[in-house]
Amino acid sequence: MGVNQSRIAVLCNYELLPERVGGMDYFYWMFDAKCKEQGIEIDWFFPNLSNHGGYSKLNLHSSNYKNVENYFLDNYSNNQYSHVITHFIELCTPFYKKLKKRNSAKIIAIDHNPRPLSGYPLKKRLEKKTKGILYAKYIDLFVGVSEYSKDQLIKELGSFIKDRIKVVCNGLEIQKFKVKSDFSVSNKFLTASHLRKDKGIQDVIYAVAALKKESDVPFTIDVYGEGPYETDLKNLVNEFDLGNTIIFKGSISNLHEVYSEYSYLIHPSHGETFCYTVVEALLSNLPVITTNDQGNVLKLVKENNNGFLFDVGDSTKLKMILLSILNGKNTIVNGLEKEPEVLQFSLEKMVDNHIKLLQ
Template identity: 45%
Template sequence: MSNGKHIAVICNYELKPNRIGGMDRFFVAYDRACKAKGFQVDWFFSNSTPHRFYINLTVYASEELSAEDQYLSRIASEKYDIVVTHFLALCTSFYKRLKEKNQPYIIAVDHNPRPLKGFPLKKRIKNRLKGIIYSRYINQFVGVSKYTKDCISNDYGQFLKKKTTIIYNGIDASIYLKRTEENPGKFIVASHLRESKGIQDLIEAVNLFSEEKKQLLKIDIFGVGPLETRLKEMVREYKLEPQFSFRGSTSNLPDLLQNYSFLLQPTYMECFSLSILESLAANLPVITTPVGGNPEIIAEGKNGFIFKTGDIKALSSILEKVLQEKLTISEDVSTLIKNQFPLEKMVKEHINLLPCT
């Protein structure tokens, strides 16, 4: 039964039928939970065509328009009581435009990673000014990790601490087949292929191996992106084709993760990685960097190993020690996900933010 409240969810997120990930599953579960509370929900996505996974959602998306423009073209005929944003830049004039129409209650969820060394001075000053001018239009800020919550107040003003909360990402661990064998020498990367993900460092790290040791490992890279051509060129240049395979996008990762020994994530920027959660749910430990929210879930030697961002020699050393079984993780690393980061908890905490629930 409807409670008369109408929610708009605006996501700077592209819908891809060959990439059904943790956020897609969250969006569908959140829609279902909102409807159970009596809300009507409209979804706005960027530069996308709706596909079958979203069949039960009311989706506004096209290849030509951003999520923001989709929404702005809709508000002339619809009244929204609540607006939730995901993956949008915070504290912009867009939030003022949101507030001007019907004065909705606005929740802004920050998934946006920050540069390793922070923003340049000009950007920091601009962000602080935006915080002063536009934060008043946002009723509730949400960070997806403690790191992200701290970034919101550091970027836009300490006065925002009082209306900023943390809701960690969560996943449906039940869909991931658990690794039951060691799978020595087999590693997986699941990532958008851009420079900030650090995959170029991984290629450099493997190139430091002796020819004999190179034969001991195999790395499958799942993902697409603007750096793909350059990464393939590096592999050819270093004659590492036997070590690296580029597999493209897939929606089948829940079944595939079990076939590897570690997830590799040499990233420079992160908020709170869904890829890490998904890997751990499959009982697959992680080798990664201490950026963003990664240290909030990866404990050295317990469910993964951490190396300094950009330290190619350190990454090479960790990989070599893993291959030599000098570094091992024997415990079931999926327990943490089931206990602390279930999808149901994430959905419940987001629903609890809605007024009139």
């Protein structure tokens, strides 16, 4: 079957939420449109249905919040697809073996999964190695969203997948970001992430609690996002009486317009595979304060150039960075020149590279 006559299936363990439109949503919409231009039809499989944004134009199938893989196997695995692509689905499970035995489609597995900072425990590492030996052979191509993701996949599953793995970085609609032009110090900071413990927002709270004992310079940190750790974070803010400084804003759909209103992004993450938030901030010319290897997984933040770096969990160092900024001793006020590395993360390039995987 030629690529221009293909029908492919894309499985995504990714809930469709109108209030949480992010980079992957825009990718799905553009990828579908570009594939249709080339005569490639896509059946999309998600846990739920939605018609917000570009989803109204996609051929959607819902598992009704049941296991997406099992739903596909039970109802569609005998269809004649040229490719089956998986996003946000656990790699190297019996699903891939069952699918390969029922369908001649090439299977492409995209890895988006963050890793724990301290690594997986021994039992989990052995389990991943075993699954790699048993099931990796049923996946035709592995795709990492960064070099870090690629290296971790090889480490976890085995060196035998080296010849079947590529890196395709995520992308964003670069042109839509409002660019920061006013670099006068406003002492307004923000964080933006899913509120999980591994995003490290608790480290910001500890840093601010300590900072308040040393400085009375006013500042605010707006927290954008929602998630399972939200209540714990709010309780911690209340415990330290920081409600006037750390303000929870919930999720918004226009962060691309909001970054430019702040002095710095703080991204204290304990683990990332790509990190949209840091790229988005830099595209907005917003300096970034983030963790050395995890938040800065793409190595785009350069110390004292377009931001500042600290080790994961080091709230004392984060406090010192914030204090030096508030005291005017160490700050970035002259604007930024976008690094060429940042500009390469365009949504168009990401879509084109994913289409090339089909060829």
